[in-house]
Amino acid sequence: VDGVLFSKDGKTLVAYPRNKAGTEYVVPDGVETLGKGAFSCARALMSVALPPSLATVGDEAFACCESLQSIALPPSVATLGARAFWGCALLRLIELPSGIQSVGAGAFRECDALSKIIISPVAERFRAVDDVLFSKDGKTLVAYPVGNPRTEYAIPDGVETVADEAFSTCKALRSVALPDGLQ
Numbered sequence: 744v745d746g747v748l749f750s751k752d753g754k755t756l757v758a759y760p761r762n763k764a765g766t767e768y769v770v771p772d773g774v775e776t777l778g779k780g781a782f783s784c785a786r787a788l789m790s791v792a793l794p795p796s797l798a799t800v801g802d803e804a805f806a807c808c809e810s811l812q813s814i815a816l817p818p819s820v821a822t823l824g825a826r827a828f829w830g831c832a833l834l835r836l837i838e839l840p841s842g843i844q845s846v847g848a849g850a851f852r853e854c855d856a857l858s859k860i861i862i863s864p865v866a867e868r869f870r871a872v873d874d875v876l877f878s879k880d881g882k883t884l885v886a887y888p889v890g891n892p893r894t895e896y897a898i899p900d901g902v903e904t905v906a907d908e909a910f911s912t913c914k915a916l917r918s919v920a921l922p923d924g925l926q
Contacts, residue, residue, distance in 0.1 A: 744771070756781050763787070766810070770794050777804040779824070786810055789833075793817050800827050802847060809833065816840050823850050832856060835890070839876070841866040846876065846885055849908035857890045872899065884909050891915065898922050 747768075748758040755776040759768065766789040770777070776799040782788065784807040791805075795817045802824035805811060811831045816823075818840045825847030828834060832855045839846070841863035851857050859874040868879050875896075876886040883904045887896070889912050897920040898905070904926060910916065 749774070759785050759788075761785050766790065768792070770797065772796055775799065777801050779803055780806060782806075782808055784808070790814070793820075795819055798822065800824055802826060803829060806830055816843075818842060821845070823847060825849055826852055828852075828854055828857075830854075835859070836861065838862070839866070839869065844868055848906060849911055851886055851889055852908055853912045854889050855912075855914065857888045858892065860886060860888050877902070887913060887916075889913050894918070896920070898925065900924070 746760055746763055749756055753773050755778050756770060756774050757778045759782045761784045766787055769792040772794045773796050774794055775796055779801045780803045782805045783803055786809050788808050789810050789812050791814055797817055798819055799822040803826045806826055806829040809832045812833045820840050821842055821844040823846045826849040828851050830853045834854050835856045836859045839862040860871050860876045862869050862871045870877050870879055874888050877884055881901050883906055884898055884902050885906045887910050892915050894915055894917045900922045902922055
């Protein structure tokens with residue numbers, strides 16, 4: 744449809760052309776999944792509007808979308824794949840929907856401007872504390888915002904696990920204090 748590849752039933756956006764003209768794109772209603780690498784390296788895209796039907800943002804869906812500045816994840820999104828926003832250097836803020844069930848490793852890797860991760864306090868699986876994403880029970884540090892300007896960070900007491908790539912590509916961070924009980 745208009746040069747964008749979808750599954751036959753229209754429920755999966757498979758591939759958005761890397762060199763497609765335009766800085767904005769509206770994903771059509773009815774799309775439930777953004778496939779692996781769906782928007783990968785679409786460097787001109789600054790904004791993508793997602794439909795309320797979307798449930799899954801696949802692995803590396805927006806990888807290397809270096810001009811992407813904003814994206815609103817609809818409440819229906821339950822899965823954010825590994826490295827979903829890898830290399831979105833201008834993305835400053837991500838607000839996760841309260842129903843999010845999983846966030847893949849390195850979801851925000853190399854998001855150099857990302858200083859805040861926000862999620863509703865009523866979310867079932869996750870919580871944000873000082874802009875850092877944790878599991879709801881506080882035992883797992885899931886993701887630290889790469890662009891946060893802090894040079895020091897103390898992982899809170901009670902954290903037992905730091906998820907894969909949680910601190911990957913943090914440039915300002917110079918020291919991290921680990922709590923007793925970290926496994």
